[in-house]
Amino acid sequence: MKLIKLSYPHNFKKNEFDEMVLALGYFDGVHKGHQKVILKAKEIADKMGVKSAVMTFNPHPLVVLRKEIGIDYITPLEDKIQTIENLNVDILFIVEFTREFAALLPQQFVDEFIINLNVKHVVAGFDFTYGHLGKGTMETIPFHSREQFLHTTVEKQTDHDRKISSTLIREVIRSGDVAYAQTLIGRPHSTKGRVIHGDKRGRTIGFPTANVEVFDDYIIPPTGVYAVTINIKKQVYEGVCNIGYKPTFHEEKPLKPSVEVHIFNFNNEIYGENVTVFWFKRIRSEQKFHNVEELIEQIKLDKAATIQFFEKKLV
Ligand SMILES: Cc1cc2nc3c(=O)[nH]c(=O)nc-3n(C[C@H](O)[C@H](O)[C@H](O)COP(=O)(O)O)c2cc1C
Numbered sequence: 001m002k003l004i005k006l007s008y009p010h011n012f013k014k015n016e017f018d019e020m021v022l023a024l025g026y027f028d029g030v031h032k033g034h035q036k037v038i039l040k041a042k043e044i045a046d047k048m049g050v051k052s053a054v055m056t057f058n059p060h061p062l063v064v065l066r067k068e069i070g071i072d073y074i075t076p077l078e079d080k081i082q083t084i085e086n087l088n089v090d091i092l093f094i095v096e097f098t099r100e101f102a103a104l105l106p107q108q109f110v111d112e113f114i115i116n117l118n119v120k121h122v123v124a125g126f127d128f129t130y131g132h133l134g135k136g137t138m139e140t141i142p143f144h145s146r147e148q149f150l151h152t153t154v155e156k157q158t159d160h161d162r163k164i165s166s167t168l169i170r171e172v173i174r175s176g177d178v179a180y181a182q183t184l185i186g187r188p189h190s191t192k193g194r195v196i197h198g199d200k201r202g203r204t205i206g207f208p209t210a211n212v213e214v215f216d217d218y219i220i221p222p223t224g225v226y227a228v229t230i231n232i233k234k235q236v237y238e239g240v241c242n243i244g245y246k247p248t249f250h251e252e253k254p255l256k257p258s259v260e261v262h263i264f265n266f267n268n269e270i271y272g273e274n275v276t277v278f279w280f281k282r283i284r285s286e287q288k289f290h291n292v293e294e295l296i297e298q299i300k301l302d303k304a305a306t307i308q309f310f311e312k313k314l315v
């Protein structure tokens with residue numbers, strides 16, 4: 001997949017590009033609704049015998065327009081690129097989202113970022129908007145197209161009558177229902193991070209854990225215990241993860257919750273490794289136990305529940 005970064009204004013001319021079909025949207029999560037849009041663009045491109053392309057924006061418009069300091073992403077940019085690449089798209093345009101770009105009139109956006117890139121067909125969802133204040137819609141697109149391209153609108157993709165959207169998925173992850181997030185995304189939610197040193201208490205209680213410092217801009221589930229897999233040096237392992245403050249040991253709540261995975265059948269040294277955690281199922285909430293023995297008994301049960309979950313999944 002070819003990656004092309006654009007900002008406004010850009011100097012590209014129509015004749016610098018092959019003809020293409022373009023899917024448009026922000027695409028955080030590359031969820032099932034997004035996949036429908038992108039795969040539709042690919043299908044039309046294949047029929048026309050031209051290139052397939054996706055256009056996304058970075059950073060999130062809210063960061064620029066409402067000056068939100070940071071936004072938690074389902075798929076930060078690097079993951080979004082990888083996931084779109086896995087859909088076998090030919091070209092990915094990443095448009096720098098700035099105040100100047102957001103101020104473009106709908107016709108200017110279409111002229112500069114669709115017609116001037118030699119796009120022959122646009123695909124977007126029923127609620128896609130473009131141009132200043134989102135004034136351009138799929139109804140206005142034929143008017144702004146200057147008869148230079150056609151368009152296809154993808155109908156609303158729903159789950160139990162609710163639109164599948166990045167906003168819904170963020171809410172679902174924040175509620176802890178990572179299994180439902182997987183249903184909506186079409187893949188388990190995943191977060192990347194680095195293995196750091198913890199208090200080294202884990203091994204003394206019989207459950208050594210990899211402490212994962214999650215990279216900043218991921219949305220992570222709430223505190224609790226989860227069935228996970230962890231990808232280390234391209235190998236996937238099953239495990240049980242606690243996100244939390246370890247109230248059994250800490251009188252004072254630490255600043256940030258820790259993310260620690262007890263990896264099954266594993267005892268390699270992995271400090272400093274970059275890993276990916278895939279979230280499959282919430283097992284329970286984090287608790288303060290009276291003593292370490294009670295905690296150990298509970299972790300044994302968590303481990304058994306997780307092993308059972310993964311066994312059932314394979315059947
Ligand atoms: C599956 C699992 C469940 C856990 N549940 C709790 C819990 O409910 N309450 C708690 O205080 N600590 C819980 N812990 C955290 C342990 O206290 C922690 O792993 C241990 O103190 C080691 O910490 P360290 O990595 O900082 O050395 C859990 C850990 C695991 C692996």
Ligand SMILES: Nc1ncnc2c1ncn2[C@@H]1O[C@H](COP(=O)(O)OP(=O)(O)OP(=O)(O)O)[C@@H](O)[C@H]1O
Pocket residue numbers: 024025026027028033034036037123124125126127128154155156157158163164165166167168
């Ligand atoms: N459920 C859906 N059904 C059909 N099209 C969708 C669906 N969700 C998103 N799209 C389309 O996919 C593209 C990218 O969507 P975008 O990321 O802008 O919105 P979203 O997933 O609805 O997120 P948000 O919650 O931020 O509105 C747009 O063209 C949008 O219309």
